[in-house]
Amino acid sequence: MSVFFTALLLILPISALAARRLPLSTTIKMALVWVAIFAVFFLVVMVWQRGTGVT
Numbered sequence: 001m002s003v004f005f006t007a008l009l010l011i012l013p014i015s016a017l018a019a020r021r022l023p024l025s026t027t028i029k030m031a032l033v034w035v036a037i038f039a040v041f042f043l044v045v046m047v048w049q050r051g052t053g054v055t
């Protein structure tokens with residue numbers, strides 16, 4: 001995964017949650033959940049691409 005996608009995985013959810021003015025602990029927990037969701041999505045896509053031979 002490139003640095004760009006890694007930065008997006010971290011910056012976008014955190015900035016969206018911070019804009020809602022939630023407590024810091026809640027924001028961090030929710031951001032980690034979003035990072036996990038995106039990570040699983042990218043892993044599924046990578047596995048699918050390997051299985052079908054798409055590069």
